[in-house]
Amino acid sequence: MINIEALVCCPACRADLRMPIDVKERLFCSSDGCIYSQRGFPRLDGRPVLIDFRESILLEGDLLARAGKSFMRRDDMRTDLSTRVRKKLLGRNLTAMRNAESMIAAMKKVTSRPKLLIIGGGAIGSGIEQIYSDPELEILATDIYVSPLTQILADGHQLPFKAKSFEGVWIQAVLEHVLDPKKVVDEIWRVLKQGGVVYADTPFMQQVHEGAYDFTRFTLSGHRWLFRSFEHLDSGAVGGPGTALIWSVQYLVRAVFGSQKLAKVAAYSCFWLRYLDRIGKKQQIEDAACGVFFLGTRSDHTLRPSDIVEYYQRRGAAI
Numbered sequence: 001m002i003n004i005e006a007l008v009c010c011p012a013c014r015a016d017l018r019m020p021i022d023v024k025e026r027l028f029c030s031s032d033g034c035i036y037s038q039r040g041f042p043r044l045d046g047r048p049v050l051i052d053f054r055e056s057i058l059l060e061g062d063l064l065a066r067a068g069k070s071f072m073r074r075d076d077m078r079t080d081l082s083t084r085v086r087k088k089l090l091g092r093n094l095t096a097m098r099n100a101e102s103m104i105a106a107m108k109k110v111t112s113r114p115k116l117l118i119i120g121g122g123a124i125g126s127g128i129e130q131i132y133s134d135p136e137l138e139i140l141a142t143d144i145y146v147s148p149l150t151q152i153l154a155d156g157h158q159l160p161f162k163a164k165s166f167e168g169v170w171i172q173a174v175l176e177h178v179l180d181p182k183k184v185v186d187e188i189w190r191v192l193k194q195g196g197v198v199y200a201d202t203p204f205m206q207q208v209h210e211g212a213y214d215f216t217r218f219t220l221s222g223h224r225w226l227f228r229s230f231e232h233l234d235s236g237a238v239g240g241p242g243t244a245l246i247w248s249v250q251y252l253v254r255a256v257f258g259s260q261k262l263a264k265v266a267a268y269s270c271f272w273l274r275y276l277d278r279i280g281k282k283q284q285i286e287d288a289a290c291g292v293f294f295l296g297t298r299s300d301h302t303l304r305p306s307d308i309v310e311y312y313q314r315r316g317a318a319i
């Protein structure tokens with residue numbers, strides 16, 4: 001079990017929280033000058049809500065009124081029939097599975113019992129089951145809603161953790177849902193230990209999902225620049241042009257006929273297109289990928305603007 005008390009801090013001023021943390025009570029900041037030394041942080045279903053709502057897209061009243069539940073239905077444990085059908089027809093996320101393995105190996109180079117922060121960990125990410133089954137990993141999952149997996153409710157723009165707390169941070173299909181991705185990545189850098197590893201995968205060719213909470217897409221180069229304060233271990237496409245085309249068909253049918261159900265049937269009938277995902281030159285697949293990933297380690301050096309042009313050109317030359 002991960003020792004949460006040793007890691008948390010006030011999301012507003014980063015001072016320690018008043019200890020010991022009582023499992024039933026509100027949590028308070030230990031700094032007298034901080035508004036949260038008086039106001040404190042609430043709990044939802046026993047989980048601390050360590051969010052400075054003055055600086056967040058989330059509204060405290062809304063979240064408390066929903067008892068912390070997500071605004072939309074989610075299959076947190078990936079056991080719903082629709083998730084299983086989708087997995088069968090549209091395939092597993094093999095890239096994430098391979099990257100989870102690389103991530104675990106890289107973290108274990110730092111220490112034998114690595115602490116891993118999963119941002120957006122309210123639901124099990126696609127292809128990362130092995131992360132949850134590794135007994136040597138100490139996992140801390142945050143999200144903006146209550147689920148069986150969420151341990152702390154937190155906003156990625158203001159992580160409520162002390163500097164250099166974790167050997168790894170996993171952030172999968174989250175950065176498109178935050179208003180300021182650079183700020184979130186700076187927070188990841190702050191909470192990672194020296195040599196700590198980050199894995200991010202983020203949509204590129206994907207339509208709007210989760211309605212009002214979808215803001216940004218990244219090319220492979222844009223994503224690399226976002227993580228410019230990290231040393232590159234690996235990067236590439238997540239899902240290729242075939243899957244991107246399936247999604248386009250789905251959203252075309254949704255727009256023309258106004259039916260989610262019909263849109264899903266149309267998408268499933270095109271499932272064979274995913275077999276085209278890996279055919280072609282690497283760079284051309286990356287130029288049309290559904291999403292992109294970056295795996296890297298926290299660095300004291302930052303890429304120069306001219307490095308990013310070379311990064312793209314090198315990938316072309318590597319084919």
Ligand SMILES: [Zn+2]
Binds near residue numbers: 034
């Ligand atoms: Zn404070």
